[in-house]
Amino acid sequence: MNPYFAFIDESGVLQKDPNQPFFALGMLLIEDTSTLFHEITLLKRQASTATGDSRKAFEFKFKEITYRSRPFYERLIDTACSGSIEVKVRVLDKSRISSEGKKYIDIWESYNRYIGNMIEESVQGSSQCIVVADYLTRPRHSDKYLERELKRLPQVVNAMMLESHASVMIQLIDVLVGCVIYQFRQRSKPQAMFDMQKRRISDYLAERMERDTLAEPFAIQRPIPFEVRMLEP
Numbered sequence: 001m002n003p004y005f006a007f008i009d010e011s012g013v014l015q016k017d018p019n020q021p022f023f024a025l026g027m028l029l030i031e032d033t034s035t036l037f038h039e040i041t042l043l044k045r046q047a048s049t050a051t052g053d054s055r056k057a058f059e060f061k062f063k064e065i066t067y068r069s070r071p072f073y074e075r076l077i078d079t080a081c082s083g084s085i086e087v088k089v090r091v092l093d094k095s096r097i098s099s100e101g102k103k104y105i106d107i108w109e110s111y112n113r114y115i116g117n118m119i120e121e122s123v124q125g126s127s128q129c130i131v132v133a134d135y136l137t138r139p140r141h142s143d144k145y146l147e148r149e150l151k152r153l154p155q156v157v158n159a160m161m162l163e164s165h166a167s168v169m170i171q172l173i174d175v176l177v178g179c180v181i182y183q184f185r186q187r188s189k190p191q192a193m194f195d196m197q198k199r200r201i202s203d204y205l206a207e208r209m210e211r212d213t214l215a216e217p218f219a220i221q222r223p224i225p226f227e228v229r230m231l232e233p
Contacts, residue, residue: 003157004029004123007169008115008133011062011177014092014107021094022184025114025231026177027122028169029086029129036083040168043079047072059164060171062178065197073175073201080172081208081223087173088122089180090114092231108139112149114231121229123155131159134170179205180228183215 007030012023030036040060048058051068058069065073080087092114115133123129131150138145150159164170179202186194186202206214209226219227 001127002031004031004127004129005033005169006119006123006129006131007167007173008118008131009164009170009173009177010111010134010136011174011181014094014110016094016097021188022181023092023094023231024177024181024184025090025118026173026180027088027118028173028176029088029122030084030169032084033169036079036085037168039079039083040076040172043072043075044168044171057165060168060175061164062175062182062198062201065195065201067197070197070201074204076172076175077201077205077208080176083224086122086225087176087227088118089177089226089228090118090231091181091184091228092233093184094233097233108142109144111136112144112146115146116150116153119150119153119155122227128155128157130157132167132170133159133161134174135161135163175201176205178202180214183213187213187215 007028008025010023010025012020014023044058044060047069050072051058051066060073060076119129119131133146136146146161147159150156162170164174182194182198182202183206186199202214206212208223209220211218211220214228217229
């Protein structure tokens with residue numbers, strides 16, 4: 001059996017921030033990227049033409065959903081739901097962290113640990129994976145590189161970090177994780193005003209997953225294997 005590709009992205013920050021009460025990690029597992037890669041690349045070109053922003057290259061990012069681009073995000077979700085992928089999301093409710101905040105080096109170590117645990121839980125048996133994670137700056141005072149830490153795991157054949165604009169797969173998991181954490185935010189502050197376009201996309205994903213909400217632990221197999229679990233602080 002060929003190793004999986006594990007595309008990983010995060011949403012939110014681990015630092016104490018009253019405006020970001022949740023942190024989430026997402027992992028997209030896929031064995032053969034060819035079909036899905038070409039479908040998303042074509043969709044990305046169509047979105048770029050339709051939105052007409054010549055100032056920068058179009059990139060699928062949950063935080064940049066607009067009225068004009070929203071239909072393409074819905075098509076992105078449809079494309080993902082027809083692919084041979086598995087999605088794992090881990091959500092941390094930062095209100096459960098009792099300390100007044102951690103040093104950045106501790107946050108980096110927590111980030112490494114959370115990713116390692118997610119891989120150990122998700123890639124089981126004799127299966128292995130090649131990790132491609134969204135780039136995150138390593139603090140100067142830490143001697144730990146994410147790639148080297150992950151390669152210590154028996155499940156990991158190799159690992160690298162990559163800027164999201166260079167990988168449509170990282171962009172896809174960015175959108176899926178963004179939908180999940182957005183609904184957690186909505187549930188925690190039901191009276192707050194939320195962006196309508198982001199709300200519609202997160203609701204669209206919930207509808208495709210045949211769920212009333214994404215803001216709770218669950219595991220389904222159709223239309224694709226999709227799992228949400230809570231992280232322990």
